[in-house]
Amino acid sequence: MPDLLIELFSEEIPARMQTRAADDLKKLVTNGLVEAGLTYASAGAFSTPRRLALSVEGMLAESPTTREERKGPRVDAPDKAIEGFLRGAGVSRDELEVRDEKKGQVYFATIEKPGRPGAEIVAELLESTIRNFPWPKSMRWGAGSLRWVRPLHSILCILSDENGAEVVPLSIDGMAAGDVTHGHRFMGPGAIKVTSFDDYSAKLAKAHVVLDAAKRADTIWHDATNMAFAQGLEVVEDKGLLAEVAGLVEWPVVLMGEIDAEFLDLPPEVLQTSMKEHQKFFSVRDPKSGKIVRFVTVANRETADGGATILAGNQKVLSARLADAKFFWENDLRVAKDAKMQPWLDSLADVTFHNKLGSQKDRIDRIKALAREIAPVVGADPDPAAQAAEVAKADLSSEMVYEFPELQGLMGRYYAEAAGFAPEVAAACEDHYAPLGPSDDVPTEPVSVAVALADKIDTLTGFWAIDEKPTGSKDPFALRRAALGVIRLVLSNKVSASLTGIFFAQLEREYEAVLAIDMHRVSDMHQVGDMHSIGKRPTTPIDEQADDLLSFFHDRLKVHLRDQGIRHDVIDACLAMPGNDDLTLLVKRAEALAAFLKTDDGENLLQGFKRANNIVTQAEEKDGVEYSFGADIKFAETDEEKALFKALDTAEPNIAKAMEAEDFAAAMSGMAALRAPIDAFFEAVQVNADSEVLRRNRLNLLHRIRAICTSVADLAKLEG
Incomplete structure (x- = not known):
């Protein structure tokens, strides 16, 4: 079984393209080999500034002969249908076989494809690979039609086994494949003839080229x-x-x-x-x-x-x-x-943030107002938070950040310190962009948290106000990243707040900004007569936009929690509860429910709840009434029925007290105490008794189970 060695030697390949190019070469060639029937043992791709190389070991010397049986039309089919089948199969009518089937006699063709030498397949495959290589950018040179990232100088392509090496016969635009490579541009000895991959890599090392x-x-x-x-x-x-x-x-x-x-x-x-x-x-x-x-x-x-x-x-x-x-x-x-950075702040009035949302200065004013409102929620003083929001983006106008945009924020901290601002204000200048990615550190200093939240929420509400929302895989303003940043800030700092209220207040500011900008355009264009069509607030009601933005956050939160091992149905069960715009509370509930469901009590209680819920739901649909009150222990006949009444009477206030204290673990513990009496009830008691009084009483009792369990989470949304 021969080994294949390919090298494409060229002028310097941009460093950013090399790894991807080596992977592409490997994928294109090895996929092509397998499709042609040439299996192999292993393959490795390599890149240097001047070459792409591929080593394929243990390749078949030739593709195997294949036989394919193809079913055709019936014997009495129209001639055109039969002729089309003959063309597709590449056979003549004499070569067809007639077989009896349920619907009559049918033509069958046996198509045999003889094997081909590996060198022939490699030559065709490599030419196609080179001519169609997926470079991000490529060029032509000289008089040829070939395109490559930089001028291609030589092609090395050999098949080697214990008997020696042979050059694969291949020529592209007059460039014939050979068994020769070249070492280092300045320290290499000139042309180097190679016989295998081991020989190739060893001789390159002596010629001052590290291949890997x-x-x-x-x-x-x-x-x-x-x-x-x-x-x-x-x-x-x-x-x-x-x-x-x-x-x-x-x-x-x-x-x-x-x-x-x-x-x-x-x-x-x-x-x-x-x-x-x-x-x-x-x-x-x-x-x-x-x-x-x-x-x-x-x-x-x-x-x-x-x-x-x-x-x-x-x-x-x-x-x-x-x-x-x-x-x-x-x-x-x-x-x-x-000047305390004031010239930079003034210049931001001339920097457009978005043509529908105004300048960077307009945006800073909105962030400043929101940071002041958020500050008490995160334990920060409103005045430093507002001050930090005002100067946090001042460095965008500095010469250093103009030259090195990646230093924005960091230089803001240096300049704020130099201007004499308080340490927490300077820290917020650097921290307010964070977290930018899923692995970034999350700010914890209260002023930094307030400004970081205000900055990201303003971005989201602003683009929601002008209906520039992410669609499919498109997210040009990185709004998904901003939402994840808010989620991580809230959860890491255990911020408990109603996001809907915050969204509503900021959307109100965004709507006013859109109106003001439109009015300014009207004034500039002298189109006062068109005031009925220009200079209006966005038409979507603010509460609808706030709800839609919250749903967007819930989608991002689901992804975030799934990455942490919390099931999607657990998240849905908690999202269905009141207060789902308090992410900290929501996650606390989801974590407690997820932990509870991993226990035997949790799993069995869920089954008991689902059984109770199904029975009550079906009875209510059948009877056209709601069994939501009236369960009385005096109608209980069995010990198990009476025990369930007592267990519910004990658990209900305990669970309610735990929920009021937002102690979800205690609430789950209270529900766990119901597992045994519910199991015993269903084993001993027939709910749909002959007596209508007993039946109604037991259905109302099951409703109590449903009501108590769903006070913690909507267990009906759980699977299993």
């Missing part, structure tokens, strides 16, 4: 961290940068350089961001001071001077970049210290 991207990344990280450790320093971890740099070099050579002393007082995040974005340098930190004091760069070659010339050039370019960052920093600090 993961090994290149490991080498970079190992050498960089050891170099830093030797000087009592540490490399700032950045997995994304590590993967990118590993895609920029074939032979990684790690070098550590100096940062000019005049830049060491810049915020470490500024240094780190500038070096990463512009130079692809790793930051090296002094763990004692937290300052960035060195950088690590990765060269693609060894030099006689040990990289001194490379470092000198890098340090020169870095100093120019950091001089810009220092200029931005010092200018911004002056605005923060001397």
